[in-house]
Amino acid sequence: MRRLILLLIAIIFLAGCSVYRIDSQDTTLDFYPPKNTPERVQFLEKVEKPHDIIGIVTVATERSRPMAEVVTKMRYEASVLGGDAITDVRSEPSGILVRHTAKVVVFK
Numbered sequence: 001m002r003r004l005i006l007l008l009i010a011i012i013f014l015a016g017c018s019v020y021r022i023d024s025q026d027t028t029l030d031f032y033p034p035k036n037t038p039e040r041v042q043f044l045e046k047v048e049k050p051h052d053i054i055g056i057v058t059v060a061t062e063r064s065r066p067m068a069e070v071v072t073k074m075r076y077e078a079s080v081l082g083g084d085a086i087t088d089v090r091s092e093p094s095g096i097l098v099r100h101t102a103k104v105v106v107f108k
Contacts, residue, residue: 062097
């Protein structure tokens, strides 16, 4: 009986968890120091300042996750790369998951 209760608790706990797979890729050999907080990374639909693309961030998650959460995860990963902003966000649905990608840029 105790095992059954523990199993039910584990199922309930795991059913409420969100699945995020976060990855990044450098596209330059230049080093940019990481930002100390993701809030310093902007989300821009269009970059109008001179800039360089330094990487790509990818977040794969369930379809039900709000885009605001996805952008927050992207900004965090971009801050690790030393980016000033993320832009050109693309979403590709695949089954129950969606793969979101964005370019990481630094301003000149």
